[in-house]
Amino acid sequence: MGSLRSRLLRRLLLPLLLALAIDAVVGYFVLLRPLDEAYDQALADSAVVVAGHVHHQENSPDNPAFDLSPQGEEMLRSDRIDKVFFLVLGPGDSYIAGDKQLPKPPRSNSEMNFYDGVFSGKPVRAVAFTTRSGNSEVVVIVAETTRKRTAATWEVALGVGLPQVILALVVLAVVWFGIRGGMASLDRLRLQLEGRTARDMGPLDPSGVVTEVRPLVEAFDGLLTRLDAASSAQIRFLANAAHQLRTPLAGLQAQLELAIEEGDAAACKTRLINCREATLRTSRLVNQLLALSAAEPDGRKAAAWQEGDLKEILSQRAQEWVERAILRNIDLGLELEPAPFKGDGLLIGEMAANLVDNAFLYGRPQGQVTVRCGQHDDQIFLEVEDDGPGIPGEERRLAIDRFYRVPGTDGIGSGLGLSIVDEIARNHDGRLFLEEGSQGGLRARVLLPMSKAH
Amino acid sequence: MHILIVEDDPLLADAITQLLRSRHHLVDAVTRAETAEDAIEQESFDLMILDIGLPGIDGFELLRRLRAKNRQVPVLVLTARDAVEDRVTGLELGADDYLVKPFANEELLARLLALSRRSRNLTMGHKYRYGSLELDLGARRASLRGVVVDTPQREWDLLRLLVENEGRILSKERIVAELCTVEKELSANAIEVYISRLRPKLDPAGIHIRTVRGFGYMLEPWLDDAAN
Numbered sequence: 001m002g003s004l005r006s007r008l009l010r011r012l013l014l015p016l017l018l019a020l021a022i023d024a025v026v027g028y029f030v031l032l033r034p035l036d037e038a039y040d041q042a043l044a045d046s047a048v049v050v051a052g053h054v055h056h057q058e059n060s061p062d063n064p065a066f067d068l069s070p071q072g073e074e075m076l077r078s079d080r081i082d083k084v085f086f087l088v089l090g091p092g093d094s095y096i097a098g099d100k101q102l103p104k105p106p107r108s109n110s111e112m113n114f115y116d117g118v119f120s121g122k123p124v125r126a127v128a129f130t131t132r133s134g135n136s137e138v139v140v141i142v143a144e145t146t147r148k149r150t151a152a153t154w155e156v157a158l159g160v161g162l163p164q165v166i167l168a169l170v171v172l173a174v175v176w177f178g179i180r181g182g183m184a185s186l187d188r189l190r191l192q193l194e195g196r197t198a199r200d201m202g203p204l205d206p207s208g209v210v211t212e213v214r215p216l217v218e219a220f221d222g223l224l225t226r227l228d229a230a231s232s233a234q235i236r237f238l239a240n241a242a243h244q245l246r247t248p249l250a251g252l253q254a255q256l257e258l259a260i261e262e263g264d265a266a267a268c269k270t271r272l273i274n275c276r277e278a279t280l281r282t283s284r285l286v287n288q289l290l291a292l293s294a295a296e297p298d299g300r301k302a303a304a305w306q307e308g309d310l311k312e313i314l315s316q317r318a319q320e321w322v323e324r325a326i327l328r329n330i331d332l333g334l335e336l337e338p339a340p341f342k343g344d345g346l347l348i349g350e351m352a353a354n355l356v357d358n359a360f361l362y363g364r365p366q367g368q369v370t371v372r373c374g375q376h377d378d379q380i381f382l383e384v385e386d387d388g389p390g391i392p393g394e395e396r397r398l399a400i401d402r403f404y405r406v407p408g409t410d411g412i413g414s415g416l417g418l419s420i421v422d423e424i425a426r427n428h429d430g431r432l433f434l435e436e437g438s439q440g441g442l443r444a445r446v447l448l449p450m451s452k453a454h
Numbered sequence: 455m456h457i458l459i460v461e462d463d464p465l466l467a468d469a470i471t472q473l474l475r476s477r478h479h480l481v482d483a484v485t486r487a488e489t490a491e492d493a494i495e496q497e498s499f500d501l502m503i504l505d506i507g508l509p510g511i512d513g514f515e516l517l518r519r520l521r522a523k524n525r526q527v528p529v530l531v532l533t534a535r536d537a538v539e540d541r542v543t544g545l546e547l548g549a550d551d552y553l554v555k556p557f558a559n560e561e562l563l564a565r566l567l568a569l570s571r572r573s574r575n576l577t578m579g580h581k582y583r584y585g586s587l588e589l590d591l592g593a594r595r596a597s598l599r600g601v602v603v604d605t606p607q608r609e610w611d612l613l614r615l616l617v618e619n620e621g622r623i624l625s626k627e628r629i630v631a632e633l634c635t636v637e638k639e640l641s642a643n644a645i646e647v648y649i650s651r652l653r654p655k656l657d658p659a660g661i662h663i664r665t666v667r668g669f670g671y672m673l674e675p676w677l678d679d680a681a682n
Binding site for chain 2: 326
């Protein structure tokens with residue numbers, strides 16, 4: 001990108017030079033050319049005057065005579081600034097009068113033939129006036145040095161060009177120093193930011209900031225707000241997680257200490273079985289906490305969203321669930337129809353896993369659990385139904401809250417499962433509904449928007 | 455069986471080693487992928503249990519190297535990462551099965567047995583075994599304790615598919631896709647019919663085809679010949 005200043009200057013310089021060039025051309029045509037023409041006209045007038053002194057001679061018709069008096073010649077030659085020369089030529093370029101060495105005109109058919117030349121080492125402007133005296137053709141050449149023309153050119157150049165050059169310099173200077181001024185407000189922003197601690201997520205002070213930079217300040221404030229939300233969510237999560245992990249770990253420690261002191265082998269075994277239970281609970285809790293951290297707002301962004309099919313995701317997980325169902329003697333059924341969605345496949349899978357977990361834990365022992373998915377109007381659904389005791393109507397709303405446990409269930413759950421499901425569903429613009437199942441158990445139903453891509 | 459364990463957590467490696475030794479397997483345990491690579495060069499193993507998160511070279515990389523060198527030892531991947539992408543990566547790299555930590559001992563044993571039998575069945579080439587069931591692939595004949603069982607072609611194909619995938623659920627869709635031929639279409643309902651015909655033939659030998667309601671079928675891992 002380079003510096004803003006040099007970029008601006010580079011972009012300004014070329015247009016400025018172009019404008020100056022155009023101005024020079026215009027200046028020439030509008031001012032200098034008429035002036036030049038006026039001088040040429042004066043020169044032509046002189047030629048006509050000189051031609052008036054050429055006379056036809058009766059006795060020698062081919063030899064016109066020239067009768068300019070010395071005073072007349074003096075008057076002709078006198079000019080305030082330039083030197084004036086003349087030459088009169090008769091037929092066949094025969095010399096009649098004047099300065100013999102004056103440059104001859106280039107060939108031309110016009111009566112007044114203007115041209116440039118050099119006489120005694122100096123540039124001259126000349127006109128050749130072709131006229132007739134009796135039968136013979138006479139050419140009168142009048143030339144003058146170019147001092148007043150040169151002076152006029154300079155005057156025009158100065159009068160027109162100088163203001164332009166000054167204007168250009170002023171523009172460049174304004175850019176050069178103006179940017180420094182504009183940058184000063186950014187510098188104040190920098191100082192504000194440098195003076196902040198990591199906890200200070202308040203908006204920036206926009207006073208003294210140029211209008212163009214305001215959107216940047218606002219965008220930055222927005223980012224700070226989001227960061228603040230994400231960071232407090234993480235702090236909350238960490239506190240909750242630590243608190244939740246402490247409970248099963250405390251149980252584990254107590255049981256282990258009892259087992260170590262236990263003399264009776266059978267009693268010791270009971271303690272160890274309790275330890276295994278506590279460990280299972282801890283790992284389940286860790287899995288849930290991981291899922292919850294992924295589902296937190298800003299935990300995983302919509303960038304990970306892809307087209308997916310719930311049927312595929314559930315089929316992939318079926319093996320794992322069936323194995324666990326077999327261990328628990330649960331009759332697990334899967335009724336899967338295509339259910340396209342756009343979202344985070346991993347989280348959607350985690351959501352389903354939590355519902356299946358819940359059904360295994362809280363459903364009827366050796367009961368029936370059925371997982372369904374499919375399309376319903378312009379939505380897709382995920383349904384996990386058990387034939388256990390279910391959740392009474394008044395408890396259902398509370399059951400979704402974090403760390404809430406339905407009264408009467410023993411201490412196996414963390415109270416996180418349904419809140420994870422709810423959070424993931426909401427992340428995907430969906431909803432979790434808890435209903436009474438067809439056999440009196442719980443039917444957890446998630447509705448999500450259907451992907452438009454299918 | 456001769457089993458190689460590649461696991462860097464000492465508690466877990468010790469527990470798995472004890473578990474497998476108690477089931478009369480020969481076990482070597484190493485903590486690094488580099489050591490595992492050398493061990494496989496020098497000895498032949500029937501199975502490898504591979505942890506993904508290893509210090510130095512990770513499990514995925516070891517798997518990639520082994521398969522690149524055409525080492526066909528069956529691999530059960532252990533992973534703490536409960537992510538579908540990781541499972542897919544592992545299976546694509548040539549893992550034969552995966553298990554997410556933490557797991558129950560019985561689950562690990564069942565997976566290992568199913569895995570070893572699947573690989574043995576596949577390498578033996580001409581015969582599959584499942585309990586007292588034997589499938590002679592050449593003769594396309596099934597027998598229970600040496601007594602030939604009458605299995606028409608469709609039933610034979612289905613039985614072979616189930617034994618080949620011992621311990622894995624087969625969805626009806628997959629069975630249809632595997633058994634369909636150009637000449638004969640097959641419906642999900644037909645599969646149910648074939649299963650219902652196979653069951654009475656296998657039940658007397660204690661072989662049960664489990665129904666996953668609404669989804670498909672599976673043969674659970676056969677556990678009795680555990681020390682085999």
